[in-house]
Amino acid sequence: MDRSLPPPVGPALNGDAARLAKRRTRRVSAIGLMLADQVLIFIGFAIAYWMRYGATWPEPLNRIVVEVATRNQVDFVAFLPIILPHMLFLGLRFTTRGLYRGSPRINLLDQISAILSSTLIGIALLIVFVFLYKPFFYSRLIFFFAGATITFLLVAWRLLLWGYHHWRWSRGQAQDRVLVIGGTGLGQQVMNGIAASPGLGYALVGYLDDRPIVASDRTPRVYRHLGQIEELEQVVRAQNVQQVIIALPFWEHGRMPDLVQTCHDLGVGYQVAPDFYQLSFDRVDVLQLSGVPLLRPKEITLAGVNLVLKRVLDVSLVLASMIVVIPITLVIALAIKLDSPGPIIFGQRRVGKGGQHFTCYKFRTMVPDAEARKAELEALNEADGPLFKMRDDPRVTRVGRFLRRRSLDELPQLWNVLRGEMSLIGPRPALPDEVARYEHWQLRRLEVLPGCAGLSQALGRSDVSFDEQVRLDLYYAENWSVGMDLRILIMIIPAIIGGHGAY
Known part of the structure; x- marks a missing residue:
């Protein structure tokens, strides 16, 4: 069944013109973003000046600031000789860090990191320069204010842009037309990811492979086959492709240089997916023995000190969120009580660590008798593996449908986190009958605490296949870090807001 699909868009000439127009649009957007940053940097300095010399602060801080301000106050114009070079420095710094590449898909955390580091370096250089040459002319405090206001404005601006792009992509607007090279294994995995996550900004056109993929139990979702790999140039022109993802199995990597050169000649963007799918190199460590490479299964990193660190992070975040969570839970409890008879909280046996x-x-x-009615709905199960999922489950209440869509039904699991039975981030807690049907390799996901959310929720939620969920869980357990937990928490926000894949 063909599910990909935007139709072909006119002749090759129209495709070339569209790609040129898209590149021009991105260049204009990059220039506009640079100019907006420059304006925000200037405004940040102006706000810092007001905070230093014009704002009213709570006592006794106000008395100290005002007293020093009246003694050392200078006109805002006097700061222009340092503001303008600072604007130029940050503009160049942001350019070298890739913030103006013309693509809205630059990782949000990387953008924020670049803004923070660049602003700190810029302010530090300003302080050194100013107090070497004019040590008593400028206020020291204004530079602290300037660093804070500039960072806040630039980060807030990036968050607004990111939200706007994600909002448009989630509605199928301004998406790049993507062609995947490779249809089995890794290629199928890439296409499933694109189809499951429209918020990435990609519209899947189809795939190239020397043999079309036939629907089966292993590949239930079949995408549009557009031809053989050698037909890359013709297909890119005919379909107005803007991005190519090369997802070939490792034994065909010898074809990659020609494919990359073709993409370069056509002026289309390309990305390469490394084939760790068949060899599972993501689950092994590479060692050296007198120059001979050895492979061994990767160890779970969520142990020892890392486990203590993760526990501290979990408890701290849960306690910090209580001021927001408690009022929300009270409203939800009232809505459930008014909507249907039965208890407000539902407790279910799940399988945890070990x-x-x-x-x-x-x-x-x-509804209260949901578990008793599950058997009669087994034939309508839409999930693969041992999971049970239905998009239009008749057992779900009106309020329940909204809670599931926004993942608000899982808020009571914060109590499980405080009890040490779950973590904020980790594998989905499985039902006992699901675990009984696990394959041997899938049992490894039980070596870590289950979580309220995980990589599968961030990347696709219920639209991710069960095998892929397990692979993501194992990758998380084997590569855990505090930064990864924070990244997943940020990635989950758009998935929850959009409600994509939740049912």
């Missing part, structure tokens, strides 16, 4: 059973708490989203 196969230990525990009671997982959620807001009730189904």
Whole structure:
């Protein structure tokens, strides 16, 4: 069944013109973004000047600031000789860090990191320069204010842009037309990811492979086959392709230089997906023995000190969120009580770390006899593997449907986190009957605490296949870091807001 698809867009000439127009649009957008940053940097200095000399602060801080301000105040114009070079420095710094590449897909955390580091370096250089040459002319405090206001404005501006782009992409607007090279294994995985996550800004056109993929139990979702790999140039022109993702199996990597050169000649963007799918190199460590490479299964990093660090992070974040969570839970509890009879909280036996059973708490989203009715709905299961999922489950209540769509039904699991039975980030807690049907390799996901959310929720939620969920869980457990947890928390926000894949 063909599910990809935007139709072909006119002749090759129209495709070339569209790509040129897109590149011009991105150049104009990059210039506009640079000019907006420059304006915000200037405004940041102006706000810092006001904070230093015009703002009213709480006592006794106001008395100290005002007293020093009246003694050392200078006109705003006097700061222009240092403001303008600072604007130029940050503009050049942001350019070298890739913030103006013309693509809205630059990682948000990388952008924020570049802004923070560049602003700190710029302010530090200003302080050194100013106090070497004019040590008593400028206020020291104004530079602290300037660093804070400039960072805040630039980060807020990037967050607004990111939200705007994601909002448009999630509605199918301004998406890049993507062609995947490779249809089996890794290629299928890449296409599933694109189809499951429209918020990435990609519209899948189809794939190239020397043999079309036939639907089967292993590949239930079949995409549009556009031809053989040698037909890359013709297909790119005919379909107005703007991005190519090369996802070939490792034994065909010898064809990659020609494919990359073709993409370069056509002026289309390309990305390469490394084939760790078949060899599972993501799950091994490479060692050296007198120059001979050895492979061994990768160790779970969530142990020892890392486990203590993760526990501290979990408890701290849960306690910090209580001021917001408690009022929301009270409103939800009232809505559930008014909507349908039955308990507000639903407790269910789940399998945790090491196969230990525990009671997982959620807001009730189904009718009271939901478990008894599950058997009659088994034939309508839409999930693969041992999972059970239905998009239009008749057992779900009106309030429950909204709670599931926004993942609010899982708020009581914060109690499980405080009890040490779950973590904020980790594999989905499985039901005992699901675990009983696991394949041997899938049991490894039980070596870490289950989580309220994980990589699969961030990347596709219920639209990710079960095997891929397990692979993502294992990757998380084997490569855990504090930064990864924070990245996943940020990635989950648009998935929850958009409600994509949740049911």
